[in-house]
Amino acid sequence: MDRKKFLKTCGMGLIGLPFASALLTSCESIYYATSSIKNNSLIVPLSEFEIVKKNTTTYRTFVLVKTSREDFPICLYKTGNNEYTAALMKCTHRGCELNVGGGIYSCPCHGSEFDTKGGVLEGPADQDLKTYKTSIQNENIYIELS
Numbered sequence: 001m002d003r004k005k006f007l008k009t010c011g012m013g014l015i016g017l018p019f020a021s022a023l024l025t026s027c028e029s030i031y032y033a034t035s036s037i038k039n040n041s042l043i044v045p046l047s048e049f050e051i052v053k054k055n056t057t058t059y060r061t062f063v064l065v066k067t068s069r070e071d072f073p074i075c076l077y078k079t080g081n082n083e084y085t086a087a088l089m090k091c092t093h094r095g096c097e098l099n100v101g102g103g104i105y106s107c108p109c110h111g112s113e114f115d116t117k118g119g120v121l122e123g124p125a126d127q128d129l130k131t132y133k134t135s136i137q138n139e140n141i142y143i144e145l146s
Contacts, residue, residue, distance in 0.1 A: 093125035
């Protein structure tokens with residue numbers, strides 16, 4: 001292969017890689033859960049993770065929750081059986097709203113990546129995401145906002 005053809009092939013591969021990655025990680029749709037606020041806690045019914053279609057129930061991996069107390073949504077992520085994490089969808093690098101999918105939070109502005117517990121996986125961000133304590137009571141998930 002000559003140099004020109006090699007560079008062209010590599011360039012096309014680099015251009016196509018982000019698109020292929022986006023297609024593979026965006027299989028789960030974004031869902032905004034209903035919630036309420038009581039005693040400084042955001043309350044999300046566990047049923048918000050259910051998807052019922054034709055007598056079949058499947059479960060979402062995450063839901064987004066909007067609150068008037070924050071400018072960005074909070075992602076409530078199911079990490080295990082009755083285990084949930086909650087993180088503010090604001091990148092700690094420059095404040096862009098994060099995308100969620102493929103088991104990570106990613107920043108569309110500068111490429112920072114975070115795990116589902118809010119920890120930095122890849123920079124330029126060097127601080128973890130703002131996270132919230134979660135608990136389960138009476139078929140509801142409570143996110144402590146303080």
